Amino acid sequence: MTAYAGITALITGASKGIGASYARELASRGANLVLVARSEGVLKKLASQLQSAHKVRVDVIAADLFDRSAPQTIADTLTERGIEVDLLINNAGLGASGPFLTRPFGPNLDSVDLNITTLMGMVHSIGSRMLERGRGGIINVSSVAGFQPMPFQASYGATKAFVLSFTEALAEELRATDLRVMAVHPGPVNTGFFDGTDVTMNPKAVTPERIATKSLDDFARGRAISFPGGFSDFATTLVSRVLTRKRVVRLSGNFNRKSGLDNVNDVHDRATTR
Numbered sequence: 717m718t719a720y721a722g723i724t725a726l727i728t729g730a731s732k733g734i735g736a737s738y739a740r741e742l743a744s745r746g747a748n749l750v751l752v753a754r755s756e757g758v759l760k761k762l763a764s765q766l767q768s769a770h771k772v773r774v775d776v777i778a779a780d781l782f783d784r785s786a787p788q789t790i791a792d793t794l795t796e797r798g799i800e801v802d803l804l805i806n807n808a809g810l811g812a813s814g815p816f817l818t819r820p821f822g823p824n825l826d827s828v829d830l831n832i833t834t835l836m837g838m839v840h841s842i843g844s845r846m847l848e849r850g851r852g853g854i855i856n857v858s859s860v861a862g863f864q865p866m867p868f869q870a871s872y873g874a875t876k877a878f879v880l881s882f883t884e885a886l887a888e889e890l891r892a893t894d895l896r897v898m899a900v901h902p903g904p905v906n907t908g909f910f911d912g913t914d915v916t917m918n919p920k921a922v923t924p925e926r927i928a929t930k931s932l933d934d935f936a937r938g939r940a941i942s943f944p945g946g947f948s949d950f951a952t953t954l955v956s957r958v959l960t961r962k963r964v965v966r967l968s969g970n971f972n973r974k975s976g977l978d979n980v981n982d983v984h985d986r987a988t989t990r
């Protein structure tokens with residue numbers, strides 16, 4: 717997949733942040749889209765803007781991806797509408813922040829359900845259809861947080877370590893096929909990721925547009941791994957390869973303490989928490 721014109725891409729978490737940027741970027745490159753998230757009204761508005769600006773087909777599937785049956789329901793909806801997906805972007809994700817034992821448990825479970833269970837379900841239900849057709853692409857959005865333990869984002873870092881390991885293994889399983897798989901590892905990105913808490917985004921955060929554009933370029937170049945935020949994000953992941961695990965987790969904990977993640981408070985009810 718070296719160009720995107722005429723393909724159909726399904727993007728999870730397309731209502732805002734990095735997912736909405738993937739939608740805009742792919743539509744501008746001529747791709748037809750299937751947008752998935754819970755905010756149906758937001759998705760429909762984005763779909764109509766992109767359809768009229770770029771003359772592409774944009775479908776909306778409103779779905780709550782905390783629901784374990786969502787991947788199969790989405791696959792059934794695609795079949796009913798006669799849509800074949802060429803590129804799956806598993807972008808929807810969230811993370812609990814703060815000290816694990818003194819913060820609510822629910823958001824941790826939400827992030828495991830969304831970042832791991834649903835991501836695997838989407839890969840299985842849509843990827844198996846791609847394999848039958850003999851071609852396709854899958855981009856899983858992970859994070860630099862997946863390369864080392866993350867004190868004060870303990871479950872989030874662990875979910876992204878899963879995405880990293882799972883995606884690399886899958887890419888190797890599929891090496892001899894025309895089905896390509898890539899993991900994307902952003903560092904801090906200026907989105908609503910910390911909405912609902914008093915955590916402020918890292919001032920060095922890059923734009924979601926940059927993540928979408930650079931990672932799509934990397935995928936088109938045939939890469940299996942993408943660091944779209946730039947070299948400094950890649951460099952942080954080298955630390956865990958050269959230092960001891962004890963040293964790495966200490967450094968990572970100190971970094972998150974300095975970022976205020978050891979003392980997180982809710983500022984309103986988290987929309988993502990059940």
Ligand SMILES: NC(=O)c1ccc[n+]([C@@H]2O[C@H](COP(=O)([O-])OP(=O)(O)OC[C@H]3O[C@@H](n4cnc5c(N)ncnc54)[C@H](OP(=O)(O)O)[C@@H]3O)[C@@H](O)[C@H]2O)c1
Nearest residue numbers: 729731732733734753754755781782809859905907908909
């Ligand atoms: N921002 C960062 O600094 C950063 C860094 C590294 C990696 N990432 C990763 O990048 C991805 C996107 O993050 P972001 O920063 O763009 O987040 P965001 O702005 O908070 O957007 C999250 C998206 O996920 C969707 N979503 C959340 N829960 C859902 C559910 N139960 N069912 C369906 N959709 C759901 C949201 O849509 P609805 O609310 O409409 O459902 C929204 O479209 C995530 O995987 C994240 O881990 C982010």
